[in-house]
Amino acid sequence: MKTFYFKLTILASALLACSVSAKVALAFHNGGVAGCDGCHTMHNSSGNLPMTKGGGQPDRGYAYLLKGSDQSSTCLICHAGSTPTDNYKVATNPVPAPGSYPLQLTPGGDFAYLQKNYNWVTSTGTAQSSPGANHGHNINAADFLYFSNGARWSTAPGGFYPTASLACTSCHDPHGKYRILDAGGTTIATTGKPIDGSGSYGAQPTSSAAVGSYRLLAGQYYKPSSLQGNFGFVANPPVAVAPATYNRSEATSDTRVAYGLGMSEWCGNCHGALTHNTVNPATTVGNHPSGYNAKLSNVAMTYNAYISTGNLTNTNPAVGYNSLVPFEESISTLSTLATDTGSTAGASPTDNVQCLTCHRAHASAWDSCTRWNTAKGSYLTVSGSYPGLDASTPQGQQGEYATGKTMAEYQQSMYGRPASSFATFQWSLCNKCHEQDQHKQ
Numbered sequence: 470m471k472t473f474y475f476k477l478t479i480l481a482s483a484l485l486a487c488s489v490s491a492k493v494a495l496a497f498h499n500g501g502v503a504g505c506d507g508c509h510t511m512h513n514s515s516g517n518l519p520m521t522k523g524g525g526q527p528d529r530g531y532a533y534l535l536k537g538s539d540q541s542s543t544c545l546i547c548h549a550g551s552t553p554t555d556n557y558k559v560a561t562n563p564v565p566a567p568g569s570y571p572l573q574l575t576p577g578g579d580f581a582y583l584q585k586n587y588n589w590v591t592s593t594g595t596a597q598s599s600p601g602a603n604h605g606h607n608i609n610a611a612d613f614l615y616f617s618n619g620a621r622w623s624t625a626p627g628g629f630y631p632t633a634s635l636a637c638t639s640c641h642d643p644h645g646k647y648r649i650l651d652a653g654g655t656t657i658a659t660t661g662k663p664i665d666g667s668g669s670y671g672a673q674p675t676s677s678a679a680v681g682s683y684r685l686l687a688g689q690y691y692k693p694s695s696l697q698g699n700f701g702f703v704a705n706p707p708v709a710v711a712p713a714t715y716n717r718s719e720a721t722s723d724t725r726v727a728y729g730l731g732m733s734e735w736c737g738n739c740h741g742a743l744t745h746n747t748v749n750p751a752t753t754v755g756n757h758p759s760g761y762n763a764k765l766s767n768v769a770m771t772y773n774a775y776i777s778t779g780n781l782t783n784t785n786p787a788v789g790y791n792s793l794v795p796f797e798e799s800i801s802t803l804s805t806l807a808t809d810t811g812s813t814a815g816a817s818p819t820d821n822v823q824c825l826t827c828h829r830a831h832a833s834a835w836d837s838c839t840r841w842n843t844a845k846g847s848y849l850t851v852s853g854s855y856p857g858l859d860a861s862t863p864q865g866q867q868g869e870y871a872t873g874k875t876m877a878e879y880q881q882s883m884y885g886r887p888a889s890s891f892a893t894f895q896w897s898l899c900n901k902c903h904e905q906d907q908h909k910q
Contacts, residue, residue, distance in 0.1 A: 497547070500672070500681025501645035501664035508543050508643065509534045532695070540636040540643070540695070541610035548637075549580075549613060556716045559831055562613060570834075570874075570881040575716045576726050576792075578829035578838060583607060583615060585834070587873030597845065599872060605832025608635055627743030634696050639739075642687040647706055648679035654708040654729065654801030657688055671710045671807025680803075682706035686735065702738040707731035710806035718885030723792035727809035730801040732823040733760035740824075761799060763822045768902045772796070773815035775901050778892035789815020793840050793883070794901040797823040822902075834874070834882035841883065841898050846870040850895040855879040855888045 497503050505511075513519060513530035537543035549562035553572035560580035561571040571581035582604040590596050602618040609617050617632040624631055630639065637643075646659040649668050661679060666672035668680040682688065688705035708729040715724050743756055765772065773789030774781040783789055790813050798809065799819050829838045841849060846869035848856070856865045857876030865871070874882070 498645060498667070498681070498685060499664075500667035500669070500685075501648070503645075507547075508536060510536055537610070537612050539609055539611055540638045540693070541608045541615065542612035544637040544641075544643075545580075545610050545613050553716060556714065558716060560613065564614075568875055568878070570878045573716060574718060574724075574881075574884050575831075576711070576724060576825075576829070577831040578605060578833045580605065580608065580615065580832050582832040582834050587834075589868030589871060589873040591869045592867045597868065599836055599845065603836045604834065605829065605838035606635060607632065608637060608639075609633070610636075625739040627740040628738075630700055630739040631696075631698075634693075636693065638693045639696075640687065641685045642682075642691060643685070645681050645685045647682040647686065647688045647691075649682060649708070649803070650674055650679050652803055654803050654806075657682065657705045659688075668708075668803065669711050670713060671803055671810070673803055683709045683711075688735075702735075704731065704734040704738055707735045708801040708803070708806070710803060710810055712810040719792060720885040720887060723790060723813070724884075725790065725792055725810050725812065726795065727806040727812075728795060728797040728823060728825065729806045730761065730797065730799060732797055732825055733763075736824045757822070757827075759822045759824055759826070761797075761821055764799075764818060765796065765816050765820050765822065765902070766818045769816040769818045769820065771904055772902050775904055777890070778894065778896045778900055778904075780892065781904055786815045788813045791898075791901060793886075794826060794898050795823075796820045796826055827899075834878070835872075842872060843897060843899070845872050847896065848894050849883075849897070850888045850891045850893065853888060853893045855883070 497507060510530070511534070513534065531538050535543045537546055545560055545562070548557055549560040550558045551561060551563070551572060552558060553574065556575070558573050559575055559577060561573055562581070564581045564584045565571055571579035571585070573579040573581070583601045585601050585604065587599040588596070589598070602621060607618040608615050617635055619632055622632050645664065647657060648659070648661065648664050650656040650658060650661055652673050662674070663678055664681050665678035666680045669683050672680045674680050683706055686706035687702060689702055691702045692700050708731060710727045710729070712724060712726070715726070717724060771781065773786040774783050776783050796816050797820060798806070799821055800806065827839055827843070829840060832838050833840060835842050836844060848870055850856070851860065851865040851870055852862050854860060854865060855876045856867070856870035857874055857879050858866060858871050859875050860866045860871065871879070880886070880888070
């Protein structure tokens with residue numbers, strides 16, 4: 470009995486340690502700066518072993534005493550992995566072999582798609598491809614085999630930010646200085662009240678404490694210390710709130726990030742010429758409107774009524790939302806946004822289009838990190854099933870629909886949604902707002 474009790478005590482202690490460890494991991498950043506030794510080594514060593522650079526030169530540690538060979542590699546030490554249930558994982562590692570799919574389903578997408586290349590031949594015999602470098606933001610993380618796509622873009626599309634310097638810290642401030650000072654979410658600064666929580670999940674500023682910006686995103690005047698030149702940000706971080714659990718399949722329900730205000734304006738820090746009604750509106754002619762002034766107006770009625778291609782029969786706006794086509798609510802009040810993460814309500818005329826309505830922030834299975842196949846083929850489903858190399862019908866196997874993926878890969882790219890949630894022959898989800906402009910099947 471004593472032995473049994475002793476074993477139970479050890480087991481309980483171990484479980485408690487795991488629980489504490491999990492809580493510490495989830496609160497590592499906690500909206501602001503984390504423990505220095507989480508990212509940096511103090512004496513050019515880690516685990517009692519000297520850090521090396523260039524293979525076998527322990528006296529040449531990594532820049533800024535980072536634990537990884539560069540900024541993004543340091544981030545991915547924690548944020549990459551093969552466990553799909555960890556909220557903070559944004560890159561599947563190791564990258565799945567051909568025919569297998571990346572596992573992470575965070576709203577921003579999985580960086581592993583940057584290393585997934587898809588090739589196919591169309592029904593007319595034309596060879597096409599969707600290389601990994603086209604699938605999102607090509608961060609430089611040498612330790613994880615991520616490199617900039619300098620052959621395609623030397624600077625950010627629509628801007629001047631050098632792709633050779635693109636890193637996680639290009640968008641996220643690793644020291645978490647940007648903070649929300651008021652419950653209305655309108656006052657953002659780098660100094661003032663201390664940060665005492667993460668604004669990513671709806672924590673409220675108090676009279677004595679602030680909360681960190683959404684996802685530690687950087688704001689006005691930000692530029693990584695490693696970047697030379699005049700690339701300081703113009704716009705402050707957007708205001709948004711994510712649900713507590715978000716790295717999950719959407720087979721049965723949507724994962725809703727309540728985007729409040731400022732996302733397109735913030736993206737315009739690097740992509741100003743690709744956004745409309747943002748901080749750099751002068752060269753946006755011909756681009757899709759986005760930003761605070763790009764109101765849905767009458768389009769909101771179509772958005773809410775739309776269920777699938779040819780089916781605009783939803784009469785209840787309270788269930789009109791679809792996380793594959795999210796919108797921005799044109800508000801910044803954190804308490805309201807926190808409530809909306811659990812809502813299925815559709816759009817209102819005052820809501821607006823934003824960059825993430827069509828794109829994922831990190832990467833996706835599709836070119837230009839779009840949320841669905843926007844350009845390679847007409848249909849997202851064929852004969853009631855997802856297309857794929859292993860589809861049961863010749864049409865479903867056609868390259869322009871399958872895009873080099875198996876049916877399982879295709880479904881994962883749609884965040885696990887069953888094909889039955891769409892029309893038998895589903896057209897582009899641009900139809901969620903523009904159904905009247907497209908064919909119906």
